[in-house]
Amino acid sequence: MQPEKNHYQFVQWGLLCVILLGGLLLTGCDRQQQAPATRPTPQVSTVTVQPERIALTTTLPGRTSAFGVAEIRPQVSGLIQKRLFNEGANVKAGEVLYQIDPAPFKAALENAMATVTAAQKNAERARAALLASSANVSRQKATLALAQKNRERFENAYKSKAVSTTQRDQAVTEAKVAESTLLAVEAQAESDRTAIAAADAAIQQAEAAMKTVRINLSYTQVTAPISGRIGKSNVTVGAIVTAYQPTPLATIQQLDPIYADMPQSTTDLLRLKRRLKEGQLEYGADQNLVQLVQEDGTLYPLSGTLQFSDVTVDPTTGSVTLRALFPNPDGVLLPGMFVQAIVPEGINEEAILVLQQGVSRDPKGNPYALIVDAESKAGMRPLTLDRAIGSQWLVSAGLKPGDQVIVEGLLMLRPGTLVKPSPFQTEANSTSATESPAAAK
Numbered sequence: 001m002q003p004e005k006n007h008y009q010f011v012q013w014g015l016l017c018v019i020l021l022g023g024l025l026l027t028g029c030d031r032q033q034q035a036p037a038t039r040p041t042p043q044v045s046t047v048t049v050q051p052e053r054i055a056l057t058t059t060l061p062g063r064t065s066a067f068g069v070a071e072i073r074p075q076v077s078g079l080i081q082k083r084l085f086n087e088g089a090n091v092k093a094g095e096v097l098y099q100i101d102p103a104p105f106k107a108a109l110e111n112a113m114a115t116v117t118a119a120q121k122n123a124e125r126a127r128a129a130l131l132a133s134s135a136n137v138s139r140q141k142a143t144l145a146l147a148q149k150n151r152e153r154f155e156n157a158y159k160s161k162a163v164s165t166t167q168r169d170q171a172v173t174e175a176k177v178a179e180s181t182l183l184a185v186e187a188q189a190e191s192d193r194t195a196i197a198a199a200d201a202a203i204q205q206a207e208a209a210m211k212t213v214r215i216n217l218s219y220t221q222v223t224a225p226i227s228g229r230i231g232k233s234n235v236t237v238g239a240i241v242t243a244y245q246p247t248p249l250a251t252i253q254q255l256d257p258i259y260a261d262m263p264q265s266t267t268d269l270l271r272l273k274r275r276l277k278e279g280q281l282e283y284g285a286d287q288n289l290v291q292l293v294q295e296d297g298t299l300y301p302l303s304g305t306l307q308f309s310d311v312t313v314d315p316t317t318g319s320v321t322l323r324a325l326f327p328n329p330d331g332v333l334l335p336g337m338f339v340q341a342i343v344p345e346g347i348n349e350e351a352i353l354v355l356q357q358g359v360s361r362d363p364k365g366n367p368y369a370l371i372v373d374a375e376s377k378a379g380m381r382p383l384t385l386d387r388a389i390g391s392q393w394l395v396s397a398g399l400k401p402g403d404q405v406i407v408e409g410l411l412m413l414r415p416g417t418l419v420k421p422s423p424f425q426t427e428a429n430s431t432s433a434t435e436s437p438a439a440a441k
Contacts, residue, residue, distance in 0.1 A: 044409035062262030112210035123199030133189035
């Protein structure tokens with residue numbers, strides 16, 4: 001019985017081995033039959049390149065500065081009696097800010113006025129003396145004329161022996177005396193004229209001194225030269241100030257409008273000028289309008305106007321300064337704020353834009369894009385990129401209108417690979433495509 005049982009187990013194990021070997025053979029045959037299967041054609045999404053009209057801008061960092069700054073300094077020396085403004089308030093041009101003690105200047109004005117009065121009286125006396133001298137000159141001229149006629153008559157009579165020598169000599173002496181007297185009177189009149197001229201000069205000098213004192217008296221009221229916001233006061237009541245001292249009493253800044261100064265590299269400036277000259281860019285209607293982004297990232301609601309570009313290059317930074325003027329009616333912008341200005345460069349009528357996801361870079365960092373050629377194969381195009389505009393790149397060279405740029409399905413895709421292209425659907429397009437006609441309306 002035992003040998004029969006062993007023979008039966010041996011047969012069972014043999015059948016099991018045959019079944020397992022058959023299964024392995026069948027599995028190997030299936031694998032050999034499935035090996036020749038081909039890989040499916042990759043599907044990619046493409047965007048057709050079309051030229052667009054875009055307005056190019058550049059963002060420049062900068063800082064704001066006051067439209068006008070006036071440092072208040074006294075023009076006369078004296079004691080501060082009053083401060084007539086509130087620190088940080090808005091003041092108007094001509095408003096009195098400080099009052100300097102006017103007493104010394106009032107006394108000097110009274111003295112100058114008295115000097116003018118004395119000079120005027122001296123001039124009046126000199127004119128009265130001149131009138132008297134002029135009258136004496138007239139009378140003496142008449143006396144001289146009469147004496148000269150008498151001398152002629154006595155000389156003629158002496159020749160005819162009608163008068164004596166003594167009478168003739170007396171007539172000649174009287175004529176000489178009259179002539180000498182006339183010369184003396186005329187000299188006195190000339191002296192009186194000189195006195196009048198000196199008196200008039202003294203009057204002018206005294207009036208000029210009085211005018212200077214009046215001006216200094218008016219300077220005792222320190223006024224605001226411009227309208228704006230005034231800062232803190234550097235002096236208090238009772239302080240002694242000196243004329244044109246180096247430390248200002250206060251500072252006024254005009255904040256409406258306000259400047260924004262932005263440095264721009266000379267490289268960008270030369271590139272912009274070259275593009276405008278070559279016709280790649282054109283001036284737009286709003287070429288001088290500038291937008292401003294504030295420190296917190298919000299856009300300033302009012303547009304500014306580009307004023308000028310500086311003519312001097314900063315040798316330390318290699319840049320020039322652009323200045324824009326912005327209205328600031330609410331005083332939101334303060335001097336010294338860091339801002340970013342969006343400055344227009346021009347209009348590009350045939351700009352080529354491509355989605356950033358469709359641009360790759362080689363190991364050297366050079367940008368390129370894969371396109372679908374006429375044979376439905378992937379081709380590589382090296383690109384020259386200008387700048388990023390939103391989610392797109394502005395392409396300067398490497399693509400032409402009509403090129404189909406691959407933007408999806410780039411993973412493990414190689415140039416020369418046969419692809420199956422389809423139009424790329426953005427989120428906006430897919431949403432509008434799934435909306436119902438009523439909802440779209």
